[in-house]
Amino acid sequence: MKAVIYTKYGAPSVLKLVDIEKPKPKDNEILVKICATTVTSGDTRLRSSNFPPVAWLLVRLMFGLFKPKKEILGHELSGIVEAVGKVVTKYKVGDEVIATPTMLSTGSYTEYICIPQERKKGVLGLKPKSLDFKEAAALPVGGMTALFLLLKAKLGTGQEVLVYGASGSVGSYAIQIAKEQGARVVAVCSSSNFEMVTALGADSAIDYRKQDYSLLEKKFDIVFDAVGKTSKPKAKKVLKQGGSFVTVKSITSPKQEHLNKLCELAETGNVRPYIDKCFPLSEMVAAHEYVDKGQKKGNVVIEIAN
Numbered sequence: 001m002k003a004v005i006y007t008k009y010g011a012p013s014v015l016k017l018v019d020i021e022k023p024k025p026k027d028n029e030i031l032v033k034i035c036a037t038t039v040t041s042g043d044t045r046l047r048s049s050n051f052p053p054v055a056w057l058l059v060r061l062m063f064g065l066f067k068p069k070k071e072i073l074g075h076e077l078s079g080i081v082e083a084v085g086k087v088v089t090k091y092k093v094g095d096e097v098i099a100t101p102t103m104l105s106t107g108s109y110t111e112y113i114c115i116p117q118e119r120k121k122g123v124l125g126l127k128p129k130s131l132d133f134k135e136a137a138a139l140p141v142g143g144m145t146a147l148f149l150l151l152k153a154k155l156g157t158g159q160e161v162l163v164y165g166a167s168g169s170v171g172s173y174a175i176q177i178a179k180e181q182g183a184r185v186v187a188v189c190s191s192s193n194f195e196m197v198t199a200l201g202a203d204s205a206i207d208y209r210k211q212d213y214s215l216l217e218k219k220f221d222i223v224f225d226a227v228g229k230t231s232k233p234k235a236k237k238v239l240k241q242g243g244s245f246v247t248v249k250s251i252t253s254p255k256q257e258h259l260n261k262l263c264e265l266a267e268t269g270n271v272r273p274y275i276d277k278c279f280p281l282s283e284m285v286a287a288h289e290y291v292d293k294g295q296k297k298g299n300v301v302i303e304i305a306n
Contacts, residue, residue, distance in 0.1 A: 003110035004284045005071040009049040012288035015073075017281065022112050024083075029114040030091050031083040032099070036137035037108040039279075039287045039300045040169065043073045047288065074108030076100050078127055078136035079305075082112070090117045096127040098259075100140045109284065111304055123259040128266040131273070138273040138299035142169030143177075143262045144254035146226070150177055153222045153244035157182035160220045162213060162238065165227030166202060167193035170248055172274045172298045174224050175200045180270040186220070188213050196297055200274065214238055222246065274298030 001022045006014045025031040045051060046068070051059045063069055081095040091097065099115055101108050102122035115124055123144070127136045155161070161178045165171045166187030178185050179201035187194075187202035194205045206213060213230075214237040223235035225247035235245040265271035276297040279287040281304050291300055 001111040002281060003072055003106075004281060005109075006047055006068055006073065007071060008067050009047065011048070012285045012292065014047065015284050015288060017284065020110070023106075023114045025085045025088075025114045026116075027085040027087045028116050028118065029085045030081050030088055030095075030097075030117060032077070032079040032097060032113050032115060033082045034077050034079040034108055034111060034113060034304045035133035036079075036304060037074045037077045037302045038138050038141070039284075039291045039302065040075050040141055041291070042075055042141070043107075044288055044291050046073060048292075070105065070107065072107040072109050074101065074110070074302075076137055076140040077108035077113065078133045079113075085117075088117050096133075096136075097124060098127050098136045098140055098263075099124040100144075109281070109302070111281075123254070123256050125256070125259050125263060128263045130267050130269065134275060134278060134301045134303060135273045138169070138275060138301055139262055139266060139271075140259055142299065143173045143271065143273070144258045145170050145248060145252055146173035146177055146224075147258050147262060148252045148254045149224060149246040149248070149250075150174060150181075150222070153224070153246045155181050155183060155222065159183045159222060160186070160218070160240075161222045161224060162186045162188065162220045163202070163224045163226055164188045164208070164213065164230045165225065166197045166205070167297050168227055169274075169296075169299050171224075171226035172197075172200055173271065174226055175202050176271045177265070178222075178224075180265060183222075186213075186218070193297055196274065219243070225249070275301055277301070278303055280304075 078098045100122045161183045163174045167189040185202045187197035187205040191207040214234045219240045228249040232245045278301045
C-alpha cells in the first residue's frame with residue numbers, strides 16, 4: 001500500500017511517497033481503508049519540529065530526538081471498515097467511520113490503518129451520513145478542540161463570543177458551535193475571509209490588521225483564541241466580569257463524548273466542515289507547502305480513495 005513517510009525533520013520536501021506492507025488487524029482491531037485525511041497545523045509542526053524553545057527539547061524527546069519515532073503523520077481520517085478482528089463487536093465490514101489515530105504507531109497519511117475498537121487515547125465513531133468522506137475527515141481535530149474549549153468556557157445561550165483567528169479550522173468550528181448554542185459571534189480574521197465567516201454564522205467581523213479587538217467598547221463573555229496568537233492580558237480588556245479566555249495553546253483533552261456531540265451537530269446540519277483545498281496523497285508535499293504559508297481557510301484535505 002502507499003504511504004507518505006518522513007525520516008527526518010525539515011521542510012515539506014522531507015515527505016516521501018513509498019510502498020509499505022498493508023497491516024493486518026489484531027483481534028480487537030478494525031482495518032480501515034482510508035478515504036481522506038487532512039493536513040493540520042499539528043502535522044506541519046511535527047514535520048518541521050517547529051516548537052517554542054522552552055518546549056523544543058521535551059517535544060523532541062517525546063517524538064524523536066534526532067529523527068521522528070513515528071514516520072507517518074496524520075491526525076484524523078475517514079474511511080471504510082474492510083476487516084474486523086475476531087473479538088470486535090462495535091463495527092462491521094462496510095461501516096463508514098471517522099477517527100483520530102492518536103498514540104497509534106502510525107498516522108493517517110496512508111491507504112490502510114488498524115484501529116482498536118476500544119481506546120484510551122484518540123476517538124473512533126461512525127461517519128455522519130450528512131457528510132462526505134472529505135468533510136468527515138476534517139471533523140474530529142478542529143471540531144473537538146473547539147467544542148472542548150467552548151464547554152470549558154461554559155458557553156451559554158445569549159452570550160457574546162469573540163473568536164480570534166476565526167477563519168482557521170478550529171475557529172470555523174467555534175463560530176458554528178457558538179451559534180448553535182444561541183450565542184452572538186464576532187469573528188476576527190482578515191477582511192478577505194469576511195464572506196466565509198459570515199456564511200458560517202458570525203454576526204460581524206473585524207480585520208485584525210486594521211483594528212485592535214482589545215480596543216473595542218463591546219464586552220464579551222468569551223474570548224476564544226483559535227490560533228494561539230493573542231493573550232489573556234489583551235483579552236481581559238474586552239471580557240465581562242467573570243468572562244472566560246480560552247486558547248488552543250492550552251492543553252486540551254477531547255474525548256469520545258465530544259466526537260459523538262459533533263456528529264450529532266453534523267447530522268442536524270448545525271456544523272459542517274469548511275474545506276479550503278483538496279490534494280491527492282501523491283501531492284502531500286504541495287499540501288504541506290500550502291499550509292505552511294499560514295493562510296489556509298478552514299481545512300486542507302488529502303483524498304486517498306473514493
